[in-house]
Amino acid sequence: MTNLLGIVLFALGICLTVALHEAGHMLTARAFGMRVRRFFIGFGPTLWSFKKNKTEYGVAALPLGGFCDIAGMTAQDDFITEEERPYVMYKKPWWQRIIVLSGGVAVNLILGFLILFVVAQTAGLANPNADVRPVVDEVTCSADQLDNGELGECTGLGAGEAAGIEVGDRILTLNGQEVATFEQLREEVLVRPGETVTIGVERGAQVLELPVTLDSVQRIVGGEMVEAGAIGLAQKPLDIIEKHGFISAFPATWSYSMYMLDATVHGIAEFPSKIPGVVASIFGAERDVEGPMSVVGASRVGGELVEANLWAAFFMMLASLNYFLALFNLIPLPPFDGGHIAVVIYEKIRDFFRKIQSKAPAGPADYTKLMPVTYVIAAALMSVAAVIIVADFVNPIKLLG
Structure with a gap:
């Protein structure tokens, strides 16, 4: 209802x-x-x-x-x-x-x-200029994933801690490639079980290049249990949502509006290239969540957001x-x-x-x-x-x- x-x-x-x-x-x-x-x-x-x-x-x-x-x-x-x-x-x-x-x-x-x-x-609005680069909040051991999806118990040092990565370090690179988010780091590590990689971290005024031999663990990927890489790091929660008073809401709204307008321009430019994917989705291909929607689709998503009580996302x-x-x-x-x-x-x-x-x-x-x-x-x-x-x-x- x-x-x-x-x-x-x-x-x-x-x-x-x-x-x-x-x-x-x-x-x-x-x-x-x-x-x-x-x-x-x-x-x-x-x-x-x-x-x-x-x-x-x-x-x-x-x-x-x-x-x-x-x-x-x-x-x-x-x-x-x-x-x-x-x-x-x-x-x-x-x-x-x-x-x-x-x-x-x-x-x-x-x-x-x-x-x-x-x-x-x-x-509150997200700050589009916030630094979302991954910061380490916790170093842990690397556990196997159980059949029920939960993580099992583990002991000892995880790959990151063993290599010298510390709480508060900002992850900059993996094998020389920039790491923009913790999700990107996780995806890159996942496909490298047992490999030795070089992690660039920022620690205060220092930039360190640390060799890390990734752990090999069991993970559920695509519904199947597979061997996967793990580094044993947890991300510091991102605090980019800020609630504003009446006065400060003006510049914050302006900044976020410019961000949304820029994203809209790019979305319109990419619109034609998204249509083949929409056609393919009619015949069973996976639907791109960033693809175009009609009035019907947008209203259905609006229904999802209200059902989940996500009124801010709705508006x-x-x-x-x-x-x-x-x-x-x-x-x-x-x-x-x-x-x-x-x-x-x-x-x-x-x-x-x-x-x-x-x-x-x-x-x-x-x-x-x-x-x-x-x-x-x-x-x-x-x-x-x-x-x-x-x-x-x-x-x-x-x-x-």
Whole structure:
């Protein structure tokens, strides 16, 4: 029941995110005297709508986004009435058009920031600049793993302690290769039972290179008991989550927002390369937990987080969604907001050079020339969305196992 509640709440969060994005376009358009014809959540056949102040508000059948229909967004709009003509968008100054086209992106950026701002004061935010390099908290002997998954008893010195590694040492390298996390050290050691490796450690102002002959123990890997390497070290717990007061939450939220935005840019750049893996997961391949999710998949993960009482992670994921929607819409191709902004900037640059040549402005760009590109990209997006939705049904991402 709690899982279902989380699914519903996250789905509502997505709907609210989309609605506020479109509201950003609508409110800025009205502020500059443009006519907003329709404000809809979803696409396709209308499920419900009402009209107020010349604008039709409604919900459509396909919950894959939303739209704000502004009269005269392009000069080639064949549906402009005489009554609408004084309020068309393409006749407005270029800077007003860019503000309107950026309105949805701005709302998502602000909403993402506000969500993180609240989380910073309640559950706390991770410091993206924190030093997470592994620090030794305990040196132990190396025990075999039992069939029930627990570790057995052991005596004597573990490989790390025998080699001279001490509590408080920071692990820097293994065989000259940088070790960024304790998990990386564990994975590297696991496949080297009985081998002698060189561990670089930082101890105060010293950097030491210590030869370590790894222990050979029994470990369960992939459901099977195998011979594995062990070093007999325990990690010092990472303390990177910090709860903030109202004032300190501003810089902390800003810093974490920059971290999330940077990660989002990289995620968008890698998006096309992730699609083959999503397709393969439909036919039984392992699903990449860092791969793309649809509304369906994201809502299911939201349900998991609520069921596990991880409300901070729930809202962090909602903030991440807002940042993704903001940056994804800035892609300078139609039908994204960034594509429309690119056209306005093109018009301004074009008219600047015409002015230098003592020519009159050329007027609004001909959007009909972009329609083939728009149709191709829209079809590609719908196809990819369909694939991801299918994958989210047959092989969903499960963050909590």
